[in-house]
Amino acid sequence: MSKSKKRVxxxxxxxxxxxxxxxxxxxxxxxxxxxxxxxxxxASTGILPGIDIDERRRQLQEMLDRSMIAFSINTSPVFLNxxxxxxxxxxxxxxxxxxxxxxxxxxxxxxxxxxxxxxxxGTYIESAKxxxxxEKGTYDATAYFSAFEEESAAYIGQTGAQIAITVQN
Numbered sequence: 001m002s003k004s005k006k007r008v009x010x011x012x013x014x015x016x017x018x019x020x021x022x023x024x025x026x027x028x029x030x031x032x033x034x035x036x037x038x039x040x041x042x043a044s045t046g047i048l049p050g051i052d053i054d055e056r057r058r059q060l061q062e063m064l065d066r067s068m069i070a071f072s073i074n075t076s077p078v079f080l081n082x083x084x085x086x087x088x089x090x091x092x093x094x095x096x097x098x099x100x101x102x103x104x105x106x107x108x109x110x111x112x113x114x115x116x117x118x119x120x121x122g123t124y125i126e127s128a129k130x131x132x133x134x135e136k137g138t139y140d141a142t143a144y145f146s147a148f149e150e151e152s153a154a155y156i157g158q159t160g161a162q163i164a165i166t167v168q169n
Contacts, residue, residue, distance in 0.1 A: 069147045069159045070096040072124075081169045082133035087126070088114075090143075094122035098147040098156060104130075104163070107140045113165070118148070130165075139165045 047053065072091035079086035092100045098121065104114035113132040116125065141163050147156040 065095075065097060066156070069098065069100075069145055069157065071100060071102075071145045071159075071161075073102070073143050073161055073163065075161065075163045076166065077163065078166045078168065079130065079134070082135060082167055083129065085127040085129050086165070088128050089124070089126060090116065090119065090128075091124040092119040092121050096121045096147075097150060099150055099153060101146045101148070103144045103146070104165070105142050105144065106165075107142060113139075113141070118153070121150070134165065134167045136167050136169055139167075141165050 047056070070093045072089065072093065074087055074089035077086045077088050090102055092098075099118040100116075101118055102114070102116040102125075103112055105112050111132060113130045113134065114128065115131060116128075119125065142160045143163050144158055144160045146158045148154060149156060
């Protein structure tokens with residue numbers, strides 16, 4: 001075979017190899033056909049005719065208020081000893097419009113050390129004794145706030161807050 005034929009075959013081979021590489025890369029890395037977000041052509045911009053905007057805002061605010069649980073608690077209450085009262089500072093704010101019940105559970109053991117009865121909106125518990133006697137030390141705990149409808153006491157939901165209980169003696 002002549003030198004020029006070998007050169008042509010070599011160049012052709014290299015071009016075929018490059019073309020094959022490009023084809024393989026295209027097949028492997030191409031993105032699937034994604035139409036993106038498809039909007040409904042029948043949808044109109046704005047608010048439905050006949051809807052009172054102020055009434056809609058009131059309804060949305062009412063839904064938001066029902067879904068949120070407001071509360072306050074001392075995140076580092078201190079007890080002189082295992083049988084004394086401590087400064088829990090639990091509050092059910094007046095704007096909450098829900099009854100609250102509070103349970104405090106020690107994180108390590110799962111032991112419930114405090115449970116309140118219903119707390120009305122606009123009231124608070126400044127200090128209280130724990131239901132279980134704790135030895136001297138600091139305990140990581142979770143205060144669980146369960147919310148209930150004021151009228152029927154129907155359960156709404158629960159949230160929690162991390163606290164650290166200190167028993168001094």
